[in-house]
Amino acid sequence: MVLIDEEGCKIHASVKKTLVSEFDKKLEQGKCYYLSDFGVTERKANHHVVSHKYQINFYHITKVDNRDDIGGSLFGFDFRPFKSVRSEVKPSTVAYDVIGQVVSCGSLDYPIIEGRPVKQLRFELQDTMGVRLSITLWGPYAEQVDEALGDKTKMSILIMQFAKTQDIQSVVAIVGMETPEHPIAPLVMSCVVVGTIKCVKHERKWYYLGCHACKFGVDPKTEDYKDEESGLVKKKTIGYICKNKSCGEVSDVLYKFKIQIRVLDNTRSVSLTLFDCIANALLNKDDNELVEKQLKRKLEDVIDVEELSNASSIKKKLLAPKIEKD
Numbered sequence: 042m043v044l045i046d047e048e049g050c051k052i053h054a055s056v057k058k059t060l061v062s063e064f065d066k067k068l069e070q071g072k073c074y075y076l077s078d079f080g081v082t083e084r085k086a087n088h089h090v091v092s093h094k095y096q097i098n099f100y101h102i103t104k105v106d107n108r109d110d111i112g113g114s115l116f117g118f119d120f121r122p123f124k125s126v127r128s129e130v131k132p133s134t135v136a137y138d139v140i141g142q143v144v145s146c147g148s149l150d151y152p153i154i155e156g157r158p159v160k161q162l163r164f165e166l167q168d169t170m171g172v173r174l175s176i177t178l179w180g181p182y183a184e185q186v187d188e189a190l191g192d193k194t195k196m197s198i199l200i201m202q203f204a205k206t207q208d209i210q211s212v213v214a215i216v217g218m219e220t221p222e223h224p225i226a227p228l229v230m231s232c233v234v235v236g237t238i239k240c241v242k243h244e245r246k247w248y249y250l251g252c253h254a255c256k257f258g259v260d261p262k263t264e265d266y267k268d269e270e271s272g273l274v275k276k277k278t279i280g281y282i283c284k285n286k287s288c289g290e291v292s293d294v295l296y297k298f299k300i301q302i303r304v305l306d307n308t309r310s311v312s313l314t315l316f317d318c319i320a321n322a323l324l325n326k327d328d329n330e331l332v333e334k335q336l337k338r339k340l341e342d343v344i345d346v347e348e349l350s351n352a353s354s355i356k357k358k359l360l361a362p363k364i365e366k367d
Contacts, residue, residue, distance in 0.1 A: 042054050042068070043090060043091060045115075045116075045117045049117045050117075051091040051093060052091060052095065052096065053089070053097070054097040054098075055096055055097070055098055056099040057098075060100075063101070064103075068105065071115060073109065074105050074107060074108060075104075075106040075107075076105060076106075077103070078100065078103050079097050080097070080100060082095065082096060083095055084096045088134055088136070089135045089136065118138045118140075118202065119137060119138050120137075120138050120140055121138065121139060122168065122170075122172075123139070123141065123166075123167075123170070123172035123173065123174050124170065124172050126139070127174070129206060133205070133206050136203040136204060137203075138201065138204065139204055140166075140168070140198065140199070141167050141168045141199065142168075142197070142199075143164055143166060143190065143198075144166070144173065144257065144258070144284050145286060146162075146165075147164060147286070149162055150162070159179060159180060160179065160180055160181070160183040161179055161183055162183035162184075162186060162187050163175065163176065163177050164190075166199060169301060169312060176201070186199070235306060236305050236306040236310075237304065237305050238302050238304055239302075239303045240303045241301070241302050242301040242302065242303065242312070247300045247301075248296045248297060250281075250294055250296055250297075251296070251297040252283040252291050253293040254283075254288055254291065254293070255285050255288060257284045257285035258283075258284050259281040259283050259284065260282045260284065261280075262278065262279055262290065263276040263277060263278055263279065264279050281294050297317050298317050298320035299314060299315075300320050301313075301314050301315075302314075302315060
């Protein structure tokens, strides 16, 4: 199991198999406890769930007393940028956390591992910089995420804690943590983020070309042709491929909002991406209407969305988006 203190410091803790029945009744995920009479040893495993070099060992004399919530984060997420994961020379020996948007997802599969079928789910996550990671989930975690994604046509943001790298280009992620001694189920919850918009980021475009049937983006399908004037071979768009595999090739596409902002509360700031449902209400403008204005200028230019909307500044507005499981 993993324990976290009020300062967000995490440490691995272990209960011997002979003592599991005793402490299983005393410990509950998400609750606060005061521990005493335990041991501390240096960790020797090749792969570490947390970076702390020591671990706590429970003995038969270890005391566990209930305490009120000490405050601080329940999870203590330590998110790694996708670019950092992909640039690894060799797989990290310490687990880490990732957060991203599901941009493609396969079906639940049942490969044969050691003579028996095992549930497997493969999908891709994309961060706010457009960098992607390939994710593989196994067993009950694969089934849980597959059920949560449903028909896979809705935009979903996934947080994956205690992930480990399989190779440089892909990640095998474990949502929550599971050990033979004491399984801990992943926690699914809804939350509301309340903060003040401090700035609108202008480094990236505020729109993307998406499928009309779902909220996923599309990639152009091109073919080569010979330009009669120059004699050069060029490419032209003949259709679009939706990143949602259930849609496939599509022709009905439209521009959608993808506005990056920085939100601040009384503790710290966080980067958020506003998609259609929130951005439309905030700007009181249709995304395609604004893109038409931009087309008259130059589509490749990254233009301030506030300038195009002619709306009052969205900065300093209070925002309270709800993040929930679909």
